[in-house]
Amino acid sequence: MDLRLEHVTKSFGAQGSAVEALRGVSLDVSSAALVALMGASGSGKSTLLHLVGGLDSPTSGSIWVGEVDVAGLRGRRLVQHRRRVGFVFQAFNLIPGLTAEENVGVPLIPYTSASTAKARSRELLAEVGLSERLDALPGQLSGGQQQRVAIARALVADPALILADEPTGNLDSENADTVMEVIATVAAARGATVLLATHDPEVAGRCGRVVTMRDGRIVGDRSTDDVGA
Numbered sequence: 001m002d003l004r005l006e007h008v009t010k011s012f013g014a015q016g017s018a019v020e021a022l023r024g025v026s027l028d029v030s031s032a033a034l035v036a037l038m039g040a041s042g043s044g045k046s047t048l049l050h051l052v053g054g055l056d057s058p059t060s061g062s063i064w065v066g067e068v069d070v071a072g073l074r075g076r077r078l079v080q081h082r083r084r085v086g087f088v089f090q091a092f093n094l095i096p097g098l099t100a101e102e103n104v105g106v107p108l109i110p111y112t113s114a115s116t117a118k119a120r121s122r123e124l125l126a127e128v129g130l131s132e133r134l135d136a137l138p139g140q141l142s143g144g145q146q147q148r149v150a151i152a153r154a155l156v157a158d159p160a161l162i163l164a165d166e167p168t169g170n171l172d173s174e175n176a177d178t179v180m181e182v183i184a185t186v187a188a189a190r191g192a193t194v195l196l197a198t199h200d201p202e203v204a205g206r207c208g209r210v211v212t213m214r215d216g217r218i219v220g221d222r223s224t225d226d227v228g229a
């Protein structure tokens with residue numbers, strides 16, 4: 001799915017003492033692209049991901065996800081938008097008392113039977129290389145494995161857009177590598193668009209495009225195609 005941000009601003013707090021997290025961000029991302037968002041802490045990466053995912057709304061500007069301007073969505077249409085998006089977070093956010101298979105199936109609970117959810121969860125866990133650990137609880141899995149479960153969960157409802165906020169932030173470099181490989185592979189297999197915030201240049205290097213933010217603005221935008229050109 002294509003993504004287009006037009007002059008997006010976001011302020012938090014009361015006028016006068018407001019924090020301007022985004023100060024006019026415009027960005028075009030083509031369908032099936034894998035884009036890294038870099039920039040210092042506080043530069044606005046997470047805020048941008050939250051707005052695109054419909055977890056929060058901008059102060060001004062438009063956010064086109066496919067044919068829909070997410071900025072104005074409310075109620076049922078907002079819920080529909082969030083269903084098109086898969087979120088992956090730094091802290092995995094798995095439910096401790098549920099097995100890997102159960103965790104992956106959670107987003108499907110309102111929409112499908114338990115047996116369909118189970119079958120679908122198994123498919124996804126196989127795709128991220130965890131067929132052997134279906135019955136493991138999160139606490140019995142390594143950080144990299146937990147993040148792969150979280151990726152499977154993010155994908156279980158077939159999102160066209162994947163938003164990942166420092167998905168490798170809690171992982172060592174070897175696990176970070178595996179997780180990036182999984183994200184790139186599963187996204188490519190579906191033609192899903194990925195927007196991924198990271199502080200790690202190696203992780204960013206695996207993305208086809210690197211957008212750099214500073215103080216709520218985009219200050220750099222580089223495609224790997226440009227390298228050496």
Ligand SMILES: Nc1ncnc2c1ncn2[C@@H]1O[C@H](COP(=O)(O)OP(=O)(O)OP(=O)(O)O)[C@@H](O)[C@H]1O
Nearest residue numbers: 012013019020021040041042043044045046047048
């Ligand atoms: N809910 C909020 N209320 C008030 N200020 C906020 C809120 N969320 C974010 N901010 C502020 O907006 C700015 C951008 O924050 P954001 O979380 O987007 O940065 P970031 O680039 O993701 O940083 P990090 O790399 O540390 O995750 C910061 O100044 C932050 O303090």
Ligand SMILES: [Mg+2]
Nearest residue numbers: 045046047197
């Ligand atoms: Mg952040």
